[in-house]
Amino acid sequence: MDISPERQREMLRLMQTIRRFEERASADYVAGDIYGTVHCYIGEEAVAVGVCSALEQEDQIISTHRGHGHCIAKGADIDRMMAELYGRETGYCKGKGGSMHIADFSIGMLGANGIVAGGISIITGAGLAAQLEGKGRVAVSFFGDGASGAGPFHESLNIAAAWKLPMIYVCENNLWAVNTPASSSLSVPDVATRAAGYGIPGMVVDGNDIFAVHRATREAAARARAGEGPSLIECKTYRYRRHTERPTQVDIRPAEEIDAWLQKDPIERLVRHLKSQQGQLTDEEWERMDREILERVNLAVDYARASAFPDPSRATDDVFAA
């Protein structure tokens, strides 16, 4: 593997940050400190981190309703993320968005989105902008297996392929659209098969293998930067938790299936790999890293709690850009 040990440990740190951030977000949601709902990405961390670690700073991504992982992987500040979940004025969206609408345009994170497939054409427009600019920037669309049956997916792939836009379409196939199994809603076993209909490469990768995700993304990014057009990468993965953290959220997924995926945990897998390599990660180092991450998440919560709620008069700000 040509990723340096330092880089691999950084990937591990980001994956574990996503997990610890969301565990805390879920707990604070249940406690009533976070409103609305929270969609957890736990179990899928290798996709966001594997993809974003293969991108450059100026590359752009767009996320889904399950967006915390993409934010953290692209370099978002977890203080401002947590403050947004807490509905505070210091949040990324000044308390206007919440969990489902976190964006940070300054790091190329064009936003989470409450509409399944809603972001795919938006990020394809960023890909068009990248092509018009001609500076080699790449745009990445994250979406789920559910979105691959929606119109924007097909319209966008067709346009991106026809115009050779520098796009990477990353399908996070976690096998379930809420409680509808992909096996009953997809016309083909693999979403990646659909790439053939648009004349672009389609790859299926193990979405819990961060190196496989990283490598596939790097290849796709190289193609995009070379003007060879878009690629579709399907990452087979699994969400550990229910669709949302709402107490009323039903989960019909079979316990055996969940258990089987827990055995394929992407973080444990990377930890095992690093520990097996001489001198790359000791038990102690891993425990220390996790402790530091937990402390960092605590600081984010402290920051959120110390921040003020927005003044009610701010509700009429930013309807229009001045």
Place this chain on the structure above:
Amino acid sequence: MRQISYADAGMEALIEEMGRDATTFHLSTDAPPPLVERFGESRVRGTPIAEGALTGMAIGAAGSGFRPIIDWRMVTFSFVAMDQVVNQASKIHYMFGGQARFPILYRCTVGGGVRMAAQHSQSPYSMFMNLAGLKMILPSTPRDTKGLLKSAIRDDNPVISFESTRLLTLVGEVPEEEYTIPLGVAEVKREGSDVTIIALAWLVHEALAAAEILEAEGISAEVIDPRTLVPMDTDTLRASVRKTGRLIIADEAGPTCSAAAEISALVTEDPATFRALKASVRRVCALQVPIPYSPTLEDHVFPDRNKIAAAAREVMAES
């Protein structure tokens, strides 16, 4: 002054603005030849028939520093892009806390009168007015079309330009020198003292014709064109009604939850304007039906100068 058509005035606005700002580009299901010739196939693209994707792509490109122009052609086709309009374009600046700007122009034609039947004769601007976060223009003359479109392209928000199908071939004076018309400024198209007629797009011309008919009968009508639906120049509308004491609103859309209904509320909820009213407020709109094809049916459904004049006589008879 030279005279050009409403459609040509619109094209002139695009040519000038694309010439002055290299971050503009144009997407539509057919690329307009005058733009392709000047700016090339990279910035002026004929696209697949996928209005939903185009509408969304404009948002992503705008958020990446560009100033896209999307021509939906008929407003009919905006409906297949409604998710992107309603859930994304109108809210994205606000929802993300104002951290990025989304300067986008969406163009489309509206209205009937050309025997195109229900799907291609729609005037649904009030559906869009109901959303927060979109500006919209509805010009009635070639001069206004060019000036408003230039302002719309320079605006840092998503702007929808509703352009009247009936007026595309209308010829009128358009200055050769550079000018813009600001968004949110109504124009008094004819001054009068007895009744205010606030008219939209094609109905501005019918209202002006009605004012001629009424003048012969000794009734002085003031005709005002809001020109911009969002933001609405409420002050100018109210000032006219305070002067005349009577209000008629003429629009090619049906009356239910319409721009005419909104104008009526905006004008009359102001206490001073309400006190100045001498008669009930009248809406002269299309009948609340899908627009039919056959000339006898379509002409019956739409308002015109005679219906406006009749409404004016009625409000004059009230006091």
